[in-house]
Amino acid sequence: MTRLPVRSARVLFATGDEQSHPTVQCPRRGRATPFERCCGCPHMKKIDVAEDGAHGSVDCDVEAATAALPRGRVDVAEAAVRVRLGDILGTDTTCVTPDVALREARRRLTNGRQRALPVVDDSRRLVGMLSKTDLLRTTDQRRHRTKVVADAMTPLVHGLPEDAPVAYAISLMAFEGLHEVPVVDASGKVLGLVTSTDALRWVAGALGYVVPTNPAP
Numbered sequence: 001m002t003r004l005p006v007r008s009a010r011v012l013f014a015t016g017d018e019q020s021h022p023t024v025q026c027p028r029r030g031r032a033t034p035f036e037r038c039c040g041c042p043h044m045k046k047i048d049v050a051e052d053g054a055h056g057s058v059d060c061d062v063e064a065a066t067a068a069l070p071r072g073r074v075d076v077a078e079a080a081v082r083v084r085l086g087d088i089l090g091t092d093t094t095c096v097t098p099d100v101a102l103r104e105a106r107r108r109l110t111n112g113r114q115r116a117l118p119v120v121d122d123s124r125r126l127v128g129m130l131s132k133t134d135l136l137r138t139t140d141q142r143r144h145r146t147k148v149v150a151d152a153m154t155p156l157v158h159g160l161p162e163d164a165p166v167a168y169a170i171s172l173m174a175f176e177g178l179h180e181v182p183v184v185d186a187s188g189k190v191l192g193l194v195t196s197t198d199a200l201r202w203v204a205g206a207l208g209y210v211v212p213t214n215p216a217p
C-alpha cells in the first residue's frame, strides 16, 4: 500500500479567478495523474481530501517503486539518481498568468511561502518565473512602467520534467544559484515547484534524519 499526497498547482488569473489542478504521482503510470482518476480506479483503497479537493492523500494498493522520503540512512548519491522530481514535489504551488496585476503577485509572494511564482499561459504551460529578486529589481529600475507580471518576470524559463532525477534539481540549485525549480509534465504544464528547502529535507531524510510530515516552512 502506498499513501500518495495530493499536490495542487493553483493558477491565479487576472480576473481574480483561481483554478486548482490536483494530481497524485501514480505508481502504476509512473507519472502525475489527475486526482479525479483515482476516484474510479480499482487500485484506490481510501481517499482523504479536504473540501476543496486540492489537498489530502490517496491510499493506493500499487507499491511505489521509489519512496519520496527514503527511510533510514541510504546511499544518497544512488537515491538522488533513482528518485524522480515528481516524487518530491511540494504539495501546493501558486502560479500566475502574465496579465495578473503585479501588486497582487507581490502580495502573494510577501504573504505566502513561495519565494517565486511560476508564470503560465492559459493552458498552464510555463512561460516564465517571477521571483522576489525580480520584484526588487522592478522596484529599483522600472517603477513607472511595471503594472503586470509580464513586465517584471524572467521569461522563457525551462522546467525540469517530472521524471528527471532529484540529482538534476540539486545540481541546478548548487551551481546555477536557483532556489526553486519548476517541474512540468510531458506537455510542459506546470505540476509544481521543488524548492531548495524540499531538496535539503530530502537529503536529510536520505541521511537518516526523521523528517516531520508537516515541517515548518
Ligand code: SF4
Residues within 6 Å of the ligand: 004, 024, 025, 026, 027, 028, 029, 033, 037, 038, 041, 042, 043, 044, 045, 058, 059, 060, 061, 062
Ligand atoms: S488509485 Fe489508480 S490512478 Fe490513483 S494512483 Fe493508484 S493506480 Fe494511479
